[in-house]
Amino acid sequence: MTAAITLGFVPLLDAAPLIVAAELGFAEQEGLRLRLCRAASWSQLRDLLDLGAVEAAHMLSAMPVARALGLGGGQGGLEVLMVLSLNGQVVGLSGALGPVPFGDPAVAAGLAAPGRVLRFGVPFPFSMHALLLRYWLSRMAPDLAFTLHAVPPPRMTEALQAAEIDGFCVGEPWGTRAVQVAGARLILPGAAIWSQSPEKVLAARHGWAEADPARAAALMRAVWRAGRWAEDPANRTTLAELLAQPHTLDTPALHMEPALRGRVLPDARGPEVAVPQLLAFHAGLANFPWRSQAGWIGAELAAAHGLDPRAAARAARAVFRSDLYRRFLGPAGVPLPPASDKLEGALATAESLPAVRGSLMLMRNRFFDGAVFDPAPAE
Amino acid sequence: MKTALTVIIVEQDRDRARMIVDALRAFGEHDIHVIGSGTGLARRVAEMRPDLVLIDAGDPSRDALEELTLAAGPLERPVAMFVDRADRHLTRAAIEAGVSAYVVDGLRAERIRPILDAAIARFHVFQRMRSELAATRAALEERKLIDRAKGILMRARGISEEEAYALLRRAAMDQGKRLADLAQALVTASELLK
Numbered sequence: 001m002t003a004a005i006t007l008g009f010v011p012l013l014d015a016a017p018l019i020v021a022a023e024l025g026f027a028e029q030e031g032l033r034l035r036l037c038r039a040a041s042w043s044q045l046r047d048l049l050d051l052g053a054v055e056a057a058h059m060l061s062a063m064p065v066a067r068a069l070g071l072g073g074g075q076g077g078l079e080v081l082m083v084l085s086l087n088g089q090v091v092g093l094s095g096a097l098g099p100v101p102f103g104d105p106a107v108a109a110g111l112a113a114p115g116r117v118l119r120f121g122v123p124f125p126f127s128m129h130a131l132l133l134r135y136w137l138s139r140m141a142p143d144l145a146f147t148l149h150a151v152p153p154p155r156m157t158e159a160l161q162a163a164e165i166d167g168f169c170v171g172e173p174w175g176t177r178a179v180q181v182a183g184a185r186l187i188l189p190g191a192a193i194w195s196q197s198p199e200k201v202l203a204a205r206h207g208w209a210e211a212d213p214a215r216a217a218a219l220m221r222a223v224w225r226a227g228r229w230a231e232d233p234a235n236r237t238t239l240a241e242l243l244a245q246p247h248t249l250d251t252p253a254l255h256m257e258p259a260l261r262g263r264v265l266p267d268a269r270g271p272e273v274a275v276p277q278l279l280a281f282h283a284g285l286a287n288f289p290w291r292s293q294a295g296w297i298g299a300e301l302a303a304a305h306g307l308d309p310r311a312a313a314r315a316a317r318a319v320f321r322s323d324l325y326r327r328f329l330g331p332a333g334v335p336l337p338p339a340s341d342k343l344e345g346a347l348a349t350a351e352s353l354p355a356v357r358g359s360l361m362l363m364r365n366r367f368f369d370g371a372v373f374d375p376a377p378a379e
Numbered sequence: 380m381k382t383a384l385t386v387i388i389v390e391q392d393r394d395r396a397r398m399i400v401d402a403l404r405a406f407g408e409h410d411i412h413v414i415g416s417g418t419g420l421a422r423r424v425a426e427m428r429p430d431l432v433l434i435d436a437g438d439p440s441r442d443a444l445e446e447l448t449l450a451a452g453p454l455e456r457p458v459a460m461f462v463d464r465a466d467r468h469l470t471r472a473a474i475e476a477g478v479s480a481y482v483v484d485g486l487r488a489e490r491i492r493p494i495l496d497a498a499i500a501r502f503h504v505f506q507r508m509r510s511e512l513a514a515t516r517a518a519l520e521e522r523k524l525i526d527r528a529k530g531i532l533m534r535a536r537g538i539s540e541e542e543a544y545a546l547l548r549r550a551a552m553d554q555g556k557r558l559a560d561l562a563q564a565l566v567t568a569s570e571l572l573k
Contacts, residue, residue: 043441047474073448124442125449150421150446152439164419305449 005219006035008045008057011249012153012171013256014085014200015058016239017281019248021226029225030218038247041152042124046074049205056219058084059203065297066126068315071305077206080294080320082220082287082329084200084227088279089129089190090175090264091136093167094160095183102185102266102273105192105368108140118144121151121159121168129169131300132193139369157182171199172259172279173251179268186266191277194345196284196365198293201320209324217328224287224334231282236260277363284350284363285337287325292341292375294320299373317375335360344373385410386494387424389434389444391417395505399433402501406493416440421447431491432481433498436474444481469495476502521559528562531569 007022009015021027022034037054039045042063048054064078093100100107111118122129130148137144151159153174159165160182168178169190178184190197202223209216230239240253240260249256258265259279263272280286298316302309322340330336336356347365367373386409390396396413403411414423416434420443424432434441469492473480476499482491525547532543551561 040437040439041441043445043479044436047436047479051471051474053474071449072445125445150443152442154439158417162417162419 003031003215003218004033004035005056005215006037006054008037008039008048008054010039010042010045010058011251012058012200013173013243013249013259014088014171014279014281015249016230016243017084017223017227018058018202019242020230020239021222023242024226024229026222026226026229027219030222032215032218032222034219034222036248042127043073049078049203050074050076052205055208056081056202056204059201060124060127061198061201061293062126062128062131062297062301063124064201064203064319065294065316066301068319069298069301069305069307069312071301072126078203078319079206079209079324080201080203080289081209081216082202082223082325083198083289083293084202084223084281084287086196086199086280086284086286087189087191087277088171088199088259089132089169089197090172090186091133091167091169091188091190091193092175092178092184092186094163094165095185096163097166097185100185100187102187103189103192103275105136105140105188107187108137108144112141112144116145118146118166119164120146120148121156121165121170122148123150123153123170125150126301128190128197128199128297129171131297131304132190132197133169134304135300136188136193136368157184160184172264173255176255176258176265179265183268186264189264189275189278191275193368194366195277196344196347196363198289198297201289209321209328213328216324217332220325220328221332221334224329224332227281227287231280231286233261280363283361285335285360287334288337289320289322289325290340290342290344291317291320291322292344292373294318295341295375296344296373313375330356333357341375344375345370346372383407383409384430384490384494385428386412387427387429387432388413389416389420389424389432389438389440391415398504399498399501402497403494406497409494420444430483431494434479434481435502436477436479441479447481472499476500477506478502521562524559524562524566528565531565 007018009018018036022036027034039048042060045057049057064080066072067074067078120133133148137146149165151165153170156168156170156174157178160178175186179186229235240256243249243256244251244253258272262278263274265272294316295313298312299309302312326336337360338354338356345365345367347362350361350363352359352361388396388399390399390413400411400413403409412427416438420440425447473495478498480495528547529540529543532546533540547561548558551558
């Protein structure tokens with residue numbers, strides 16, 4: 001007997017693990033039938049999840065945390081069962097701001113000018129995109145005045161052309177499209193601000209997973225294996241085709257291939273540039289929902305919205321359910337780290353780490369300014 | 380206290396917008412504005428200081444409205460998703476009909492209920508029209524597939540159209556498959572054999 005689970009997603013490259021799980025037999029192996037429900041916006045996806053029209057969803061990592069802090073719309077608690085992807089964002093500027101070299105976080109210092117307020121488009125007010133931009137600009141260019149505006153990613157190009165925004169931070173392929181269509185210039189990959197930022201997560205309503213553990217565990221196993229498949233460079237051409245279909249992303253595979261090959265196009269006149277750690281679905285224990293990742297998101301949201309940082313970090317940590325990840329994926333032999341917190345930003349190179357069984361590999365984890373986020377107040 | 384509410388309908392399609400306005404007009408003399416969903420939506424909405432904003436639930440611009448929940452200045456009125464405060468039945472009805480409502484904080488539910496009911500009814504009509512259109516298209520596609528499958532059988536076996544159709548139907552029944560699915564399989568297989 002196969003049990004059906006309806007999952008929500010927003011048409012983006014990083015919905016790949018859910019699409020692969022549904023379409024390439026990973027769910028079937030677990031006796032599950034996944035029905036994918038495409039949402040046109042994060043607000044719509046959130047409503048579908050709140051009302052139970054979908055059981056779990058592809059979601060911006062900051063959304064469930066913002067909910068726990070009382071920010072934004074919707075009601076009821078959300079929890080993160082696993083991380084679906086790391087990084088994948090790109091920062092770009094309107095071509096009107098003149099040539100800017102790619103890949104150097106220090107360029108922000110040159111953007112400040114008296115009386116100038118730079119307007120940046122981000123996909124959602126509560127998103128890693130918004131947090132990374134704030135983190136980077138406030139430290140690198142304290143004199144720069146800027147505002148953030150929610151712009152649907154497919155409209156980023158149009159908003160640039162209409163001079164509604166001066167720059168953006170968005171997930172691929174929308175950054176590349178802004179370069180090709182609107183003459184924008186990419187200046188940084190998100191990975192240059194934080195090389196291991198949790199970008200999308202698998203979220204469910206609070207209590208959903210524990211109400212039927214066998215079903216949630218089967219879903220998580222299928223998604224975990226799908227992420228491993230999607231990470232493999234040998235599968236990336238197939239993946240691009242899978243994502244290009246009318247019922248998935250409905251975007252030419254051509255637009256997705258550069259990012260899937262780890263490359264971006266900073267300037268329409270080329271050339272493509274290889275970016276280390278541009279996007280990960282699996283490598284470096286990508287799927288483990290670290291409490292410290294949630295703590296960082298909570299602390300940054302608190303700073304941006306004037307909340308008490310300690311209370312925010314505490315509330316945030318509870319949202320990333322590393323305990324459920326251990327309970328549901330451990331028996332399947334998925335590598336588990338010995339602790340559920342790590343010092344974010346403290347790893348200068350990839351490093352092997354003893355796991356609960358055997359060992360596992362963590363990737364370089366650095367903030368552009370060398371800061372280390374210590375999740376110390378672990379209770 | 381003013382009795383008329385300021386209502387914004389975010390809708391790009393003029394015909395649809397007019398139908399929604401007509402539906403709402405029946406429920407009192409409200410101040411109804413229609414704006415397109417393009418760039419700068421949040422700013423335009425904030426400037427009009429509405430009591431209620433109605434937008435297609437599937438409009439990608441909805442995320443821009445989310446900014447309004449963060450309105451911080453003393454003169455700005457925070458807007459909340461209706462889903463926060465309405466009774467769950469009404470909320471569910473709205474979502475199922477495909478309309479989202481953003482309501483200014485503090486506005487009592489009974490004041491907007493008639494308007495929202497009217498909007499829900501109107502959006503249900505849109506949805507039915509959409510699904511009827513999709514069903515018609517799908518039926519047409521299936522018709523074409525079955526015709527192609529019949530053609531393949533007629534050529535391969537030298538039989539009449541009627542016989543080909545009977546053969547297809549019998550095979551579909553024997554295998555417990557839909558006629559269109561069987562036709563699709565036949566068309567795909569014959570393309571591979573070309």
